[in-house]
Amino acid sequence: MTRSFLLNDSVCKTFTSKCKRILHPGPIFGMGIVIYLTLIGLWIHFSTLVDVWKSFTYISLFFYCSLSIFIFRSYALSAWYGPGFVELGWKPKDPKDQTSLQYCRICDGYKAPRSHHCKACGRCVLKMDHHCPWINTCVGSTLCTYRIYYVFTRFFSIFRDVHDHRMIFSFYEIILVVIGLGVGFGVVIAVGGLAYCQIRGILRNRTVIEDWIMTKAHHRREYDLDLKEMVFPYDLGWRTNLRQVEQLQQKAHKTKSSVLLIIKRSYSGSIMPVTFGCRTLFCPPCSGEGRVAVSTGDVVLVSRSNKYWYYGQVMPPPQNNDVQFPKVPIKGWFPRLCVSTTNDSSGEDKRKQN
Incomplete structure (x- = not known):
């Protein structure tokens, strides 16, 4: 659990500033896709209710509406709340720990373990995975839950809409359905790939940036055989005695090269x-x-x-x-x-x- 003394929950501290973050082309476009696919699915459900009047359709409609509300809520909260930013000017309690941490000149403080500075957000993010333009903020420690909820519910909802409903559509209705199917399958491919990456990262307790750090570490050891094998310290199945200074060594190696x-x-x-x-x-x-x-x-x-x-x-x-x-x-x-x-x-x- 993230300690409160480390955390600024968001750069956007006021209601107005949070609204400005949501009113960005990325979140607007993403939530627009969610709303469009939801309305197409509701229209198909209501058309089925008029023609069939089956009790199963009412149950399906109830679960579909609940799932759609949950999807929209997860997406909106991901864009509303910050990813978890390291407090400006933060320093460890023990001065000896400063030698094992990187110093961020922009935030005027030390980077907490597993935190990285995001150029787009302008702050150091706790357990940063990547900056997502669709929510106009980073995916960090506080957004992981909402992100997983959205990925899995959206993935399931798309396949739920492909249920066979035998109806006769007009020309304009066919255009709307074809557009919805195209957007839906595009979302399936994109969100399916994202779901794979998120599951893979959760099972290994490793973010995308930490994957990049490990790749650079292994690449260094291919050319310098005197270096000891680097072990990822946050995987519970591996040794946890690796110091954070390893990232500092890679920074020095990058500067040297x-x-x-x-x-x-x-x-x-x-x-x-x-x-x-x-x-x-x-x-x-x-x-x-x-x-x-x-x-x-x-x-x-x-x-x-x-x-x-x-x-x-x-x-x-x-x-x-x-x-x-x-x-x-x-x-x-x-x-x-x-x-x-x-x-x-x-x-x-x-x-x-x-």
């Missing part, structure tokens, strides 16, 4: 970089991070790349031979054609120290 590049060509951060050629324009990075504007002479610490793009952090100019890291790091993707490598190895070592 990053490369400093000097910007030779400016980029405005546009999503349509026409001046950089067709390949750069039509082969954008498939990632949730945004673009970053860079100017000639900027130094960027690049940690990832694809064939035509780099991802990195814009480094501020050093002051008194020390690198000053900004509170809010400027990160994003920019075209490869903007850069050339730097040969200043001494400056590179200084800039990599955090």
